[in-house]
Amino acid sequence: MSKKTVNLGLELVNEEIDNALELYPEEPYRTIFASPELRQKLINYVMSGLQGFLPSTEDKSNRPAKETIPYRSLELRLHVENYVHWGIEYILETNPDSIAHAIAQESLPGYTPSYWFN
Numbered sequence: 001m002s003k004k005t006v007n008l009g010l011e012l013v014n015e016e017i018d019n020a021l022e023l024y025p026e027e028p029y030r031t032i033f034a035s036p037e038l039r040q041k042l043i044n045y046v047m048s049g050l051q052g053f054l055p056s057t058e059d060k061s062n063r064p065a066k067e068t069i070p071y072r073s074l075e076l077r078l079h080v081e082n083y084v085h086w087g088i089e090y091i092l093e094t095n096p097d098s099i100a101h102a103i104a105q106e107s108l109p110g111y112t113p114s115y116w117f118n
Contacts, residue, residue, distance in 0.1 A: 012080055013046045020084040028103060029088070035102035038091055045087035046080060053079060 017039070021030050033039050053076070092099065 009047060009050055010043070012076070013043055013050070013084070016077065016080045016084050017042060017046070020081060020088065024088070028099070031106045032092070032099050032102050033088070034106065035098070038095065038098055038102055041091050041095065041098075042084070042087045045090060046083040049083040049086075050080065 017033070021033055024030065033042060
């Protein structure tokens with residue numbers, strides 16, 4: 001994937017994550033995904049699902065081509081939106097320790113449980 005594709009893909013993914021999280025309650029969803037670690041896991045999940053879906057922005061002669069990502073495409077947005085929702089569920093199921101830590105950090109901003117340092 002070219003750098004331009006990745007940048008546009010990240011922009012789209014972040015926008016769709018923000019849109020999706022608006023549909024969920026503040027607690028615990030938005031609190032959990034305010035954690036940089038969990039947000040990055042969600043971004044990685046969604047981006048991995050987009051591989052092959054985002055076209056290359058260079059042609060075979062290595063000359064930059066026009067932007068070919070259908071950024072405003074309804075089909076692309078729906079695809080990303082589905083992966084965001086699937087990713088939210090996947091992250092919640094597979095990261096209970098990180099989720100507990102994110103919630104503890106939010107509820108007690110200066111507090112870090114001692115078991116996180118073991």
